[in-house]
Amino acid sequence: MKLVNRHKPLVLFNVRKLKYSDLLSIFITPTLFIAFMILHYIQSLVTFNEFLIGISIGILLGFVLHIEVKQKESWSKQEAITFTFLGTGLLLTMYALQVISLDLPNIFYLTPIAAFSILVKHFMTERFALMTSVVTSIYGSFIFMTTDFNMYQLFVYLLLSQWFAVFMFQSIKDRKTLLKTATSLISVHLILVTIFELEPWNTWMAMTPEFMLSLVFSMVSVLLAVILTLGILPLIEAAFNMLTESKLLTLSNPNHPLLRKMLVEAPGTYHHSVMVANLSESACESIGANGLLARVAAYYHDIGKALKPHMFIENQSGNNPHDSLPPEESARIILQHPNDSARLLKEYGLPKEIIEIAQEHHGTTLLKFFYHKARERQPNVDEDNFRYDGPIPQSKEAAIINICDSVEAAVRSKQHPTNEEIHKIVRTIIYDRLLDGQFNDCHLTIDEILTIENDICDMLNGIFHQRIDYPKDKNLQSTLGGH
Ligand SMILES: [Fe+2]
Ligand SMILES: [Fe+2]
Numbered sequence: 001m002k003l004v005n006r007h008k009p010l011v012l013f014n015v016r017k018l019k020y021s022d023l024l025s026i027f028i029t030p031t032l033f034i035a036f037m038i039l040h041y042i043q044s045l046v047t048f049n050e051f052l053i054g055i056s057i058g059i060l061l062g063f064v065l066h067i068e069v070k071q072k073e074s075w076s077k078q079e080a081i082t083f084t085f086l087g088t089g090l091l092l093t094m095y096a097l098q099v100i101s102l103d104l105p106n107i108f109y110l111t112p113i114a115a116f117s118i119l120v121k122h123f124m125t126e127r128f129a130l131m132t133s134v135v136t137s138i139y140g141s142f143i144f145m146t147t148d149f150n151m152y153q154l155f156v157y158l159l160l161s162q163w164f165a166v167f168m169f170q171s172i173k174d175r176k177t178l179l180k181t182a183t184s185l186i187s188v189h190l191i192l193v194t195i196f197e198l199e200p201w202n203t204w205m206a207m208t209p210e211f212m213l214s215l216v217f218s219m220v221s222v223l224l225a226v227i228l229t230l231g232i233l234p235l236i237e238a239a240f241n242m243l244t245e246s247k248l249l250t251l252s253n254p255n256h257p258l259l260r261k262m263l264v265e266a267p268g269t270y271h272h273s274v275m276v277a278n279l280s281e282s283a284c285e286s287i288g289a290n291g292l293l294a295r296v297a298a299y300y301h302d303i304g305k306a307l308k309p310h311m312f313i314e315n316q317s318g319n320n321p322h323d324s325l326p327p328e329e330s331a332r333i334i335l336q337h338p339n340d341s342a343r344l345l346k347e348y349g350l351p352k353e354i355i356e357i358a359q360e361h362h363g364t365t366l367l368k369f370f371y372h373k374a375r376e377r378q379p380n381v382d383e384d385n386f387r388y389d390g391p392i393p394q395s396k397e398a399a400i401i402n403i404c405d406s407v408e409a410a411v412r413s414k415q416h417p418t419n420e421e422i423h424k425i426v427r428t429i430i431y432d433r434l435l436d437g438q439f440n441d442c443h444l445t446i447d448e449i450l451t452i453e454n455d456i457c458d459m460l461n462g463i464f465h466q467r468i469d470y471p472k473d474k475n476l477q478s479t480l481g482g483h
Helices: 020-043 048-071 077-102 105-110 113-123 126-146 151-168 175-197 201-206 209-239 245-251 257-265 267-286 291-300 303-307 327-335 337-347 352-360 368-377 396-412 419-435 446-472 474-479
Strands: none
Touching (some): 077 105, 113 126, 113 151, 113 209, 175 209, 245 291, 257 303, 267 291, 267 396, 267 446, 291 352, 291 396, 303 337, 327 368, 337 352, 352 396, 396 446
């Protein structure tokens, strides 16, 4: 007989089974009590009008933020946690400063609010950082209202401080730029403080200690913001195993065991990967995509070939094992390599962005050579058996590697391609992929595709002209040691 677990639940009620009306009846009294307490507290600080204006702005901004979050293609769990962490941290900091502000009313200038906007911009988007800065400025102006300052003055100061930070901080990674922009932001803060404190002219003339203290506080707030940004940034990146520039640079080191394995076991593939890396980095940068990610992902995209290097043309010298294999078997081996690459990269703990690019680098394209070979033997052969598993490229970087990968292989087969031939190869590959639906998910625009096409052609023309020109120029040849 099947035993039925009849243990009573330890909690008094199961929240999931409750209806909205039950929830309302349970929580209405404590909620009302808390609301009245808050209202009572606010009443002592603001007029009813100010309170209503504050509430309406809050609700309006809440809706705007809601729309912003919904519009985003994906609001990842990681972004939501980061945003909650940053927002809570900022509110707690502002409350803490407000509590100790009794003796120093201008202590609110010390709020490192710029750090919040810079980090939101870094982890989400610039637009979202600008939007949230309005909300946090409203919070801040309510929190610091007990100080001697006017609520609107507080709002404007906090908002401008954040907006300048968002516009000025372009790169957090580059310490030199960070220092330069921090200096500019300090100047902006000093100007803002002077404007706000200038109201009574005699304060300015007398250079009161309060005024000087405000200036010092605003300067310190920028320095605190920079320190907090530099401190919190690696923590969040490490907590979510995010792909950082330094991590990418480490992975681009040729001493990485996987790259060494490829160099030793599949030298042809290694050379091909380096070429694809150069082409795709340049193409990515031409449209503002992540060039470094493309470079590193290209180094590793064909690592799966290292398991059966002699099965791939770039590692063959004369003897081709596919000559003695049926086309179905050859296709099965070749179609497997993106999966092998992804599996190997996962085993070695590479970031998921690089694994995804390796998996997507052929999309669901058709292995034409073996498909036509099989059709010659049997006309009604199933095309799906000769297509890669995919998925199709999901990012701009993956799509660019997809293009450069085929372009490099096609151009390599030519001895001395002319500019026109190179252009024809690049254009045919891109349009073939486009019509095959391979770029349906990568968000590339037609304008970007044209830019990529031109960039790849320029790069290849440069490479091939150099190759042709070297032997003609005897002086140059001798300085290069004959290579
Ligand atoms: Fe490949
Ligand atoms: Fe490749």
